[in-house]
Each structure stands twice: as C-alpha cells, then as structure tokens.
Amino acid sequence: MAAAQDSSEFCKAFPMNGGDGPNSYANNSAIQGKYVDFAKQLTVKEIAEKLDIEIFRSSNTFRMADLGCSVGPNTFSVVETILEAVQLKYQSTMMNSEFPEFQVFFNDHTANDFNMLFKALPRNRRYYAAGVPGSFHGRIFPNASIHFFHSSFTVHWLSRVPKDVADRNSPAWNKGRIEYSNSTNEVVRAYKAQHAEDMECFLNARALEMVCGGLMVLIIPGRPNGTRHLASATFQLLEACLMEMVRKGVIPEERVDSFNVPVYFTSAQELEAVVEQNGCFSIERMEHLPHMNVDDSVLTNFASHLRAVLEGLIKQHFGEEILDELFDLYSKKFEQQRFMIESGRTIQFFVALKRKEN
Amino acid sequence: MAAAQDSSEFCKAFPMNGGDGPNSYANNSAIQGKYVDFAKQLTVKEIAEKLDIEIFRSSNTFRMADLGCSVGPNTFSVVETILEAVQLKYQSTMMNSEFPEFQVFFNDHTANDFNMLFKALPRNRRYYAAGVPGSFHGRIFPNASIHFFHSSFTVHWLSRVPKDVADRNSPAWNKGRIEYSNSTNEVVRAYKAQHAEDMECFLNARALEMVCGGLMVLIIPGRPNGTRHLASATFQLLEACLMEMVRKGVIPEERVDSFNVPVYFTSAQELEAVVEQNGCFSIERMEHLPHMNVDDSVLTNFASHLRAVLEGLIKQHFGEEILDELFDLYSKKFEQQRFMIESGRTIQFFVALKRKEN
Numbered sequence: 001m002a003a004a005q006d007s008s009e010f011c012k013a014f015p016m017n018g019g020d021g022p023n024s025y026a027n028n029s030a031i032q033g034k035y036v037d038f039a040k041q042l043t044v045k046e047i048a049e050k051l052d053i054e055i056f057r058s059s060n061t062f063r064m065a066d067l068g069c070s071v072g073p074n075t076f077s078v079v080e081t082i083l084e085a086v087q088l089k090y091q092s093t094m095m096n097s098e099f100p101e102f103q104v105f106f107n108d109h110t111a112n113d114f115n116m117l118f119k120a121l122p123r124n125r126r127y128y129a130a131g132v133p134g135s136f137h138g139r140i141f142p143n144a145s146i147h148f149f150h151s152s153f154t155v156h157w158l159s160r161v162p163k164d165v166a167d168r169n170s171p172a173w174n175k176g177r178i179e180y181s182n183s184t185n186e187v188v189r190a191y192k193a194q195h196a197e198d199m200e201c202f203l204n205a206r207a208l209e210m211v212c213g214g215l216m217v218l219i220i221p222g223r224p225n226g227t228r229h230l231a232s233a234t235f236q237l238l239e240a241c242l243m244e245m246v247r248k249g250v251i252p253e254e255r256v257d258s259f260n261v262p263v264y265f266t267s268a269q270e271l272e273a274v275v276e277q278n279g280c281f282s283i284e285r286m287e288h289l290p291h292m293n294v295d296d297s298v299l300t301n302f303a304s305h306l307r308a309v310l311e312g313l314i315k316q317h318f319g320e321e322i323l324d325e326l327f328d329l330y331s332k333k334f335e336q337q338r339f340m341i342e343s344g345r346t347i348q349f350f351v352a353l354k355r356k357e358n
Numbered sequence: 359m360a361a362a363q364d365s366s367e368f369c370k371a372f373p374m375n376g377g378d379g380p381n382s383y384a385n386n387s388a389i390q391g392k393y394v395d396f397a398k399q400l401t402v403k404e405i406a407e408k409l410d411i412e413i414f415r416s417s418n419t420f421r422m423a424d425l426g427c428s429v430g431p432n433t434f435s436v437v438e439t440i441l442e443a444v445q446l447k448y449q450s451t452m453m454n455s456e457f458p459e460f461q462v463f464f465n466d467h468t469a470n471d472f473n474m475l476f477k478a479l480p481r482n483r484r485y486y487a488a489g490v491p492g493s494f495h496g497r498i499f500p501n502a503s504i505h506f507f508h509s510s511f512t513v514h515w516l517s518r519v520p521k522d523v524a525d526r527n528s529p530a531w532n533k534g535r536i537e538y539s540n541s542t543n544e545v546v547r548a549y550k551a552q553h554a555e556d557m558e559c560f561l562n563a564r565a566l567e568m569v570c571g572g573l574m575v576l577i578i579p580g581r582p583n584g585t586r587h588l589a590s591a592t593f594q595l596l597e598a599c600l601m602e603m604v605r606k607g608v609i610p611e612e613r614v615d616s617f618n619v620p621v622y623f624t625s626a627q628e629l630e631a632v633v634e635q636n637g638c639f640s641i642e643r644m645e646h647l648p649h650m651n652v653d654d655s656v657l658t659n660f661a662s663h664l665r666a667v668l669e670g671l672i673k674q675h676f677g678e679e680i681l682d683e684l685f686d687l688y689s690k691k692f693e694q695q696r697f698m699i700e701s702g703r704t705i706q707f708f709v710a711l712k713r714k715e716n
Contacts, residue, residue: 130488133487138447
C-alpha cells in the first residue's frame with residue numbers, strides 16, 4: 001500500500017500564534033482578510049464557470065479543504081462563500097436533485113491550535129467539519145477524495161530555510177541578513193530552488209488527492225514579472241531591529257547571521273513554469289489582486305500583526321526573552337517609516353487551477 | 359439539504375482529562391485498555407468473517423472512525439489492530455489488486471484535547487488522520503461515508519442528566535444520591551428512558567453515516583440480564599466521600615442533591631431491543647468480555663483513574679477547589695474497601711453490528 005507518510009517529517013512548522021490574546025493570529029489577520037474578501041468574488045466566478053457538478057454526483061458529498069487554515073475567522077468565511085457558490089451552481093444545474101452534503105477539512109501544521117479552531121466553528125454550519133494535522137508539502141488525504149482546495153497566504157512559506165543559507169562554509173551563507181531579497185545571487189538562487197521544490201511537492205500531493213475536474217484556488221503573495229527580488233519592507237525593518245539589538249549586546253551577532261525568514265515571493269512566470277512542469281493542472285485564471293489600502297487601525301497595530309505571524313519562528317531561534325523588546329522596537333521604527341510599508345511592494349496573486357483528466 | 363446540525367447542541371460535554379499530567383486520561387486509562395486489548399481478538403475475528411471488501415472497492419479507500427477517542431494510547435492501538443485485520447482480509451480476497459488507502463477519523467467532544475491527540479499520532483502511521491469534533495449523539499459524518507465504526511467505553515455516558523432527576527419538584531428527584539442504581543423506581547426509569555433515547559439518536563446517526571454492509575464494534579459497560587440495577591461500587595464510594603464533605607461543611611448539601619453522574623449500565627436485553635427498534639443493523643455478535651483482574655498498580659492509583667474520567671463533570675458542578683480533597687478522601691476510603699471494587703459488579707459487552715442493506 002501507499003504508506004501515508006508522516007507529513008511532519010517534511011518541514012519545520014511555525015504556525016501562526018494560537019489562542020485569542022492580543023498577539024494571536026485570530027486577532028491580527030485583518031490584512032490577509034481584506035485580500036481574502038476580495039478574492040472571494042473571483043472564487044465565486046470560477047466555481048460558477050468552471051466547477052463540474054458531475055464530479056461529486058456519485059457520492060452526493062462535496063468535499064473541500066482549506067490548507068494552512070490557522071485558527072482565525074478568515075477560514076470560516078471563505079468556506080461559507082465557497083459552499084454558497086457550489087450550492088448556487090448545483091441548483092442551477094441539477095434541478096429536483098437531492099441536495100449534496102458538504103464535508104470541510106481544516107488543515108494546518110500539527111502544532112496549530114486545533115482546540116481553538118474547533119471551539120470557533122460556526123454553530124449553525126451546514127457542513128461536517130474535520131481537522132487534518134500535517135504539512136501540505138506531503139500527502140494528507142486519500143487518493144481522489146477532494147473536490148476543491150483553497151489556500152491563502154501559505155505557499156510563500158518555504159518548508160525549510162535552504163540549508164546552504166545558514167551554513168557559514170557555503171557561498172550562499174546569508175551573513176548579516178534575515179532574508180534573500182537584498183542578498184547575493186547565491187542566496188537568491190537557494191531560496192528560489194527551495195520554493196520550486198516545495199511547490200513541486202505541493203502540486204504532486206494535491207494532484208493525487210484531487211478528483212479529476214476538481215478546482216484549487218490559491219492566494220499567493222509574490223512580485224511582478226520581470227522585477228528583481230525587491231526587499232520586503234516588513235522584513236527589512238525587522239532586520240534593522242535585530243541588528244540594533246546586536247549593537248546593544250542583547251543578541252549575539254552570530255544568532256542573526258544564522259537566522260533566515262523562510263519566505264519566498266514568486267512571480268507569475270515562475271508559478272506558470274512549476275504548474276506546467278507538474279503537468280496535472282490547467283491554469284484557469286492567474287491575476288493580481290488590486291492593492292488594498294489597509295485601515296489605520298491595522299497599521300497602528302502592525303507590529304502585533306507581524307508578531308502573530310512570526311513569533312513562533314523568532315522564539316525558536318532567539319528565545320522567548322527577546323520578543324517584547326524586539327516588537328516594541330519594531331513598533332517604534334514602524335511609526336517613523338510607515339510610508340515605506342504602506343507603499344506595498346509585494347503583490348497578491350489569485351490563482352485558479354483545475355485538475356486535468358488522467 | 360440535510361443541515362449538518364451543530365452536534366454540540368446535543369449534550370453537555372465532559373471529556374476525559376487532557377494533557378499528560380498525573381491526572382490525565384492518557385496516563386489513567388489502563389483499565390479500559392485491558393478490556394480493549396481483549397476485545398481486539400473478537401474484532402479481528404468479526405472483520406475476518408463479516409467484512410465485505412466490496413463495500414470500499416470503488417473508491418479503494420477504507421474509512422473508519424473511533425467515536426469518543428479521547429487522547430490516550432488506546433485509540434491508536436485499536437486503529438492499528440483494525441487496519442491490520444482489514445489488510446489481511448483484503449489480501450486474502452483481492453490478490454493482485456492495488457492496496458486500499460486508509461482514512462481514520464478520531465471523534466470526541468469539541469472540548470476534547472485534540473491538540474494533544476494530534477501530537478501523539480504515531481509518526482509512521484499508514485493512514486490519513488483527521489479529528490472530528492462533536493457529540494456522536496448527532497450527525498458528524500456525511501451520508502454513507504464510513505465503513506467501520508469503533509467506540510469503547512462511551513455509550514454508557516448519557517447525553518445529559520435526565521431532567522427530572524435534578525428537579526426538586528419531580529417525583530424522580532434524586533435527593534442525597536449521585537446515581538440511579540440504588541435510588542427510587544422513578545429515578546431508574548428516568549435514566550433508562552434517557553439511555554434508550556440516546557441510543558436511538560446514536561444508531562439513527564450511524565445508520566445514515568455508514569455504508570451498507572459496514573461494521574460497528576462497541577464495547578459497552580453494562581449489567582447481566584435479569585439483574586436489578588446494582589449499585590456501582592465506584593460511584594457509591596464517591597457518593598460517600600461527597601456526603602462526608604457535606605457533613606464537614608465543605609460542600610452544601612443541596613449541591614450533592616442536584617449532582618448526578620450521567621452514566622447508565624444497560625443489559626443485553628435492552629441493547630437488543632434498541633437495535634431492533636432502530637431496524638438498520640443486524641447483531642452479528644453480542645457477548646460479555648471476561649472479567650479482567652486489574653494490576654495492583656492500577657488499583658493503587660484508582661482515585662487518579664477516576665479523577666481522569668470524572669474531573670470535568672465534578673469541577674463544573676462543585677468548583678475546582680474541592681477536587682484535591684475529594685480525591686484524597688476517595689483514595690483513603692478506597693484502600694479500606696478495595697475488595698468491593700475488585701469484585702467488579704459491572705460487565706463489559708462486546709457488540710458487533712452490521713449495517714443492513716437499505
């Protein structure tokens with residue numbers, strides 16, 4: 001039999017902050033939520049135009065999964081939108097049929113706060129809910145069992161920091177920097193290769209898990225075609241904070257040298273190449289989401305937002321004791337350089353893929 | 359569509375103690391484990407003789423669920439045994455076929471510690487795992503989606519204390535007692551009616567969720583046919599401890615009057631009647647498991663064992679502050695009356711049901 005590998009082997013997991021405290025992801029995911037809200041209109045359109053109702057007619061159960069769902073409200077509202085669109089499509093196609101049932105799988109790393117996710121499930125939901133722990137870079141569902149995958153703000157996370165980048169004897173050693181964009185060509189190449197490898201694993205696993213004709217919608221932070229790897233203002237500022245703490249003697253310099261944020265911003269060209277190479281999916285739509293102006297309230301709490309996302313990663317490398325000082329400093333510096341963040345250098349891709357017939 | 363009701367509406371949930379501390383269920387479920395181990399042999403036999411491989415041939419995925427799985431090691435070892443037996447049956451029937459995949463759903467109340475359950479999942483498991491939060495007295499899976507259900511030491515828990523039993527104006531008011539067995543006929547009738555209603559909900563839900571030809575194995579603590587409702591020595595001792603704390607002024611008497619353990623010990627006759635009334639299942643096997651002599655180590659920690667099971671229920675009614683004193687007292691009284699517990703007045707039923715063709 002095909003052994004169901006323990007997908008926790010695949011990668012290091014740094015899930016978003018759990019719970020519902022001031023630094024939790026649940027209370028600090030409004031920026032992602034804005035894009036997800038906009039993407040909903042496109043998702044509804046894709047379902048109306050492209051979803052083949054026949055693919056779940058035999059069991060009369062529509063099974064979908066949100067990959068990297070975290071714990072916050074975004075995942076439930078996306079699910080609701082998708083199910084409404086499927087229902088609408090079904091009603092317009094299959095009059096007088098018994099209505100299908102819905103089963104929704106919420107996936108995230110094993111270390112995600114599933115207890116909180118389960119407690120937050122909408123009470124009057126019209127679907128059967130299940131939690132699926134494990135990395136989506138590996139297999140997490142049986143063959144041909146899922147009709148629709150959704151994943152937002154997830155596949156720009158690498159499964160690991162590229163090995164050479166943290167190796168002081170490698171030409172790709174990323175000394176004094178915490179990300180790849182403003183670094184040497186060797187570092188950029190190592191990040192790019194890791195992302196291509198991860199996307200290949202991701203698409204291979206989904207190709208097996210999806211029913212032929214099934215749809216997958218991804219929202220992926222990236223960069224415009226033909227642009228160089230622009231520095232992420234967010235991470236640049238974090239790097240500046242860490243280096244200031246090195247100068248103050250709070251953090252040893254070598255800790256920063258060996259710290260790297262495992263995030264890569266892809267381009268449409270690179271995405272197309274990886275989908276084509278995989279060969280199992282047709283690209284039904286790929287476009288930029290319009291840039292969102294985030295509310296002042298979000299900008300005011302931008303350090304909390306970043307902390308909800310990165311705390312696990314930073315704590316694991318530097319220890320818990322630096323967290324408050326680091327994010328206080330971030331908050332102060334952010335106020336001085338707010339315009340830089342607001343200019344929004346990354347773009348968000350909306351990608352809809354369809355599983356080809358075998 | 360059939361609305362997937364929020365099954366948390368169905369009942370009050372008092373899951374087993376989470377975590378892995380000294381009072382956790384994970385570290386205090388050795389007694390249940392002994393019976394489960396014995397029942398495995400019978401389960402393997404049922405699968406070998408009764409499981410129809412054809413029922414999962416079309417999707418080539420065998421889907422099973424453990425209902426009321428809690429967090430401990432018992433659930434994983436039961437799953438392993440079942441999958442091995444299915445594999446063996448498959449190999450003996452379907453030579454040269456592609457081997458099926460396994461998907462296992464772990465179900466318990468939403469308040470169960472799923473985070474711990476997921477972290478404890480065997481690393482080299484050969485199945486896709488999912489957690490399903492919600493009460494098994496309601497629907498938790500889509501129609502005809504499960505091939506095998508397993509549930510041990512769960513259906514003797516009522517979905518709620520029968521309403522009249524805690525109502526001082528009802529003839530079924532259970533003053534001064536914490537369970538039904540040594541109480542008035544009205545109290546016994548109220549418990550029996552609640553259990554029959556719960557079993558009906560349980561079987562109705564499973565009948566819809568199971569594939570025709572699917573099997574269900576239940577391990578149910580009960581009493582021999584024709585016996586009166588014998589007092590549970592375990593609960594009698596707990597009652598004595600609570601009343602002693604009333605006399606000491608630690609607990610107000612009316613708190614004990616309104617406290618009732620929502621557990622009912624059924625008989626083979628009653629079980630048969632409820633299965634027949636439901637009409638969707640054939641009884642393939644129903645027998646007593648032999649009485650297990652528990653290790654001295656378990657008896658030495660019997661108060662911890664009971665605490666792992668009942669802490670949630672007692673805390674909710676009496677408050678956290680009485681827990682240590684209550685279980686210390688229990689431990690002392692237990693030492694004096696050990697023979698009584700060892701005599702084991704409840705019996706354990708092994709029940710195998712098969713979903714009839716519609």
